[in-house]
Amino acid sequence: MDHDILALLGDGRSGAAPPPFSIEPAGHSGLTAYRALRHDTFVVRQGLFDRHDLDDRDTDPRTVVLIARSGDGGVLGGVRLGPAHDGPDLGWWTGGRLVVAPGSPPGVGRALVRAACARAELEGALRFDATVQVRNEKMFTRLGWHSVRRVPVAGVDHVLMRWPIGRIAELAAATKRPLGTLLRGITGVQGFLGDDGVPVPGSDLVAACDAIVPSMVERDPEWAGWCSVLVNLNDLAAMGAEPVALLDALGARDASFAARVLSGLRRASTAYGVPVLGGHTQFGVAASLSVTALGRAAHPVPGGGGVAGQRVWLTADLSGRWRPGYTGRQWDSTSGRRTPELRDLLGAVGRARPAAAKDVSMAGLAGTLGMLAEASGCGAVLDVARVPRPAGTSVGDWLTCFPGFAVLTAGAPAPARAAVTAECGELVAGAGVALRWPDGELTPAVAGGVTGLGRAEERT
Numbered sequence: 524m525d526h527d528i529l530a531l532l533g534d535g536r537s538g539a540a541p542p543p544f545s546i547e548p549a550g551h552s553g554l555t556a557y558r559a560l561r562h563d564t565f566v567v568r569q570g571l572f573d574r575h576d577l578d579d580r581d582t583d584p585r586t587v588v589l590i591a592r593s594g595d596g597g598v599l600g601g602v603r604l605g606p607a608h609d610g611p612d613l614g615w616w617t618g619g620r621l622v623v624a625p626g627s628p629p630g631v632g633r634a635l636v637r638a639a640c641a642r643a644e645l646e647g648a649l650r651f652d653a654t655v656q657v658r659n660e661k662m663f664t665r666l667g668w669h670s671v672r673r674v675p676v677a678g679v680d681h682v683l684m685r686w687p688i689g690r691i692a693e694l695a696a697a698t699k700r701p702l703g704t705l706l707r708g709i710t711g712v713q714g715f716l717g718d719d720g721v722p723v724p725g726s727d728l729v730a731a732c733d734a735i736v737p738s739m740v741e742r743d744p745e746w747a748g749w750c751s752v753l754v755n756l757n758d759l760a761a762m763g764a765e766p767v768a769l770l771d772a773l774g775a776r777d778a779s780f781a782a783r784v785l786s787g788l789r790r791a792s793t794a795y796g797v798p799v800l801g802g803h804t805q806f807g808v809a810a811s812l813s814v815t816a817l818g819r820a821a822h823p824v825p826g827g828g829g830v831a832g833q834r835v836w837l838t839a840d841l842s843g844r845w846r847p848g849y850t851g852r853q854w855d856s857t858s859g860r861r862t863p864e865l866r867d868l869l870g871a872v873g874r875a876r877p878a879a880a881k882d883v884s885m886a887g888l889a890g891t892l893g894m895l896a897e898a899s900g901c902g903a904v905l906d907v908a909r910v911p912r913p914a915g916t917s918v919g920d921w922l923t924c925f926p927g928f929a930v931l932t933a934g935a936p937a938p939a940r941a942a943v944t945a946e947c948g949e950l951v952a953g954a955g956v957a958l959r960w961p962d963g964e965l966t967p968a969v970a971g972g973v974t975g976l977g978r979a980e981e982r983t
Contacts, residue, residue, distance in 0.1 A: 543628040544599050546638045549588040557590050557601035557622070559941070566623045571677045576620065579607060585612065587646075589638050591623075591631045602635045604643055607652070608961065612907050612919025615960055616648040621659075632659075636666055640686050647851075649907070649918020649958060650966050652685040660684070669934035679788070691956075691968040694923050695890035695930065703975020717898050717976040718826045719758035719882055720818070727819050731758035734813035741810040744780060746846065748787025748812070753857055754884075755945040756795055756817035756869055761882040761930055763873035764818030766795070774811035784812060794864050795869070824872055827898025827979025828879035829933035834891065835903065835948040836936040838871055838931035841882075841913045851920040854913070856927030864941040868928050871939040878934030886973060887923035892931055892955040893973040899933070900978035902953035905968070908961050909947040 545876035547555055558577070565576040580586050586605035590598050600623035606612040618639045623632045628632035644652040654674055655663050660682045668899040671683040682702065702717070712721050731752045752769060761767050771788060781804055792799050797816070829835075843856035857865065872880045881895045889905055896903035905922075912921040930937060938944040948959070956969040 534962075537909055540599045542594075543593045544593050544631055544634070546589055546634055547603060549590045549601060553592070553598055553601075554588055555591045555597035557588055560601065560624055561620055561622050565620075577610075577871075580609065580619070585607075587642060589635060589642065592626070593628075597983050599624050601880045602639050604639050604651075605651045612647075612785065612917065613961065614647055615907070616643045616646065616651045618643070618651065618653040621653075621655075633662065636663065642941045643686070643796075644688055644690065644919070647919030648688065648918050649968075650964075651688060653684050654681045654688075655684050655890055656681055678884060685966070685974050686753070686921075688770060688921055690919055691972065692890045693889065695886050695893060695969050696975045698884075698886045699890065699894065699974045703972070703977065704720055706976065709924065713799060714827070714980040715823070716979040717894065717974055718768045718829070718979070719761045719884075720764065720816075720823075720855060722762075722820070722823050728758055728819050729764040729813060729818045729823055730822050731755050731762075731818075732815045733913040737810050740784060740812045743788035743848065743880040744783040744810070745790075748784045748789070749858060751792040751812050751814040752791035752797070752816075755814050757882040758795060758870055759816050759818035759928075759929060760869040761824070761880045762818075762820060763822070763876060763880070764796045764820035765873065766816060766818045766869065768817050769797055769799045770815040770817075771799060772811075772813045773802070774798075775804070775806055776808070776810070779805060780810070781806065787793060788814070788858065793856075794860070795864055795865050820873065822876075823948055824876060824878075825879045825893055825898070825899070825979060826879055826881045828877075829895060829899035829901065829923055829950045830878070831901040831950050833878060833933045834946050835895075836877075836932050836944055837888070837910060837929060837947050838937050838939060838942045838944040839911055840868060840939075840942045841853040841911060842941070843913075843927060845916075845923050847926060852918075852924050853915075854921075854924055855927045860941065864963065868941055870930065870941045871937040871942070872930060873931065875935050875937035877932035877937055878928055880932045880937065883926050883929040888929065888931070888970045889922045889956050889958070890973055893969040895931055896931060896956065897954070897972040897974060897981040898949055899950060899978065902951045903948060904951055904957060904959050905948040906959045909945055911943040911945045911947075941982065945972055 565571045588603045590601040602621040603620040607615045607617045645939045668684045674683045720729045735747045840856035846853040846855040957965040
């Protein structure tokens with residue numbers, strides 16, 4: 524198939540020189556050939572194992588085997604990968620039993636390793652390890668892997684290596700990294716720099732303003748209308764503010780399209796019991812939508828009120844499902860909730876009054892924790908195994924999606940009846956966010972500050 528694509532792009536040589544092999548998941552016959560090749564390599568020729576090299580990974584139904592096939596269908600090599608633990612998949616995967624048949628074309632091993640990395644990330648892994656024979660360390664290093672330490676396998680020295688997965692850091696950089704430079708000098712209230720909302724000086728009012736991505740407004744106008752209310756009320760909730768009213772600004776190509784957006788906005792306004800007092804509507808323009816929310820809080824909870832040593836809790840509504848068309852990116856836990864449940868969620872931070880709080884935004888759970896830590900002048904560690912998540916979601920998706928309603932708090936939990944609350948990390952000295960795994964290993968998720976806005980205020 525690859526050479527057919529190249530031919531369509533004008534590469535006249537591709538038809539005469541098709542790729543010498545392809546990578547694919549192993550079926551029954553491919554798996555049998557792969558295991559035979561493993562036995563010949565690791566048992567017969569290398570003598571690493573006495574009678575066979577099979578283990579529990581081979582019987583785990585979650586294990587994935589990728590094989591390389593020659594043009595005539597022969598198996599040239601293979602590699603296996605899968606979750607590192609017998610229990611729930613925590614997003615920690617391991618690869619191993621990489622084997623290539625003698626006389627195979629150059630590049631088979633490298634292609635299998637690259638394919639395994641891609642498959643692990645596709646499955647939502649945020650940590651991918653492999654134990655590698657010492658002689659193969661240089662090849663893995665050239666492919667971008669990092670050496671961790673020497674480990675024994677079957678009594679022989681190997682190297683534990685790790686594939687750097689940048690999914691969390693890339694999301695944070697794409698959504699938040701430019702803010703420090705862009706906003707310098709035009710925004711901020713003492714102690715609330717970079718917060719979800721902003722206290723209005725001289726009053727108990729708190730204001731929040733969020734826009735919906737234009738492509739989402741165009742693609743799914745009713746859902747965009749709902750989310751325009753949701754995200755703004757979540758911002759107020761993270762500051763412990765009780766919502767009072769909403770204002771909207773809508774751009775639409777015509778009245779029919781505007782009606783679809785406003786139907787979603789109206790439905791959310793009714794569900795949350797927060798009125799829309801006014802706004803602005805413009806016809807004959809590209810789709811756009813932003814909403815301003817007003818709330819009241821005598822003592823707003825800052826996003827940067829944490830200190831190193833404090834524990835971190837997540838309160839999240841795990842009900843619902845992926846929004847159709849946004850699998851892995853947007854979790855809908857709110858559109859089926861009743862008003863009392865929604866208002867109870869919104870009041871969680873206000874009732875608990877933690878030292879710091881932030882609602883989980885488009886930077887994802889880990890990126891939002893990084894924002895809370897940055898504003899607090901410290902770093903953070905997130906315990907992956909202790910993060911509550913909906914059944915059937917991968918760790919990679921859950922830590923990088925917009926989760927409907929989820930709020931991180933430092934210093935105290937903020938429980939709600941419709942949500943699950945769990946202690947899942949702590950603030951630490953330094954900067955950035957690290958993921959802590961069940962074996963105690965720490966892997967970097969975000970290096971340094973997320974937004975560049977820095978500490979919200981200096982403390983004495």
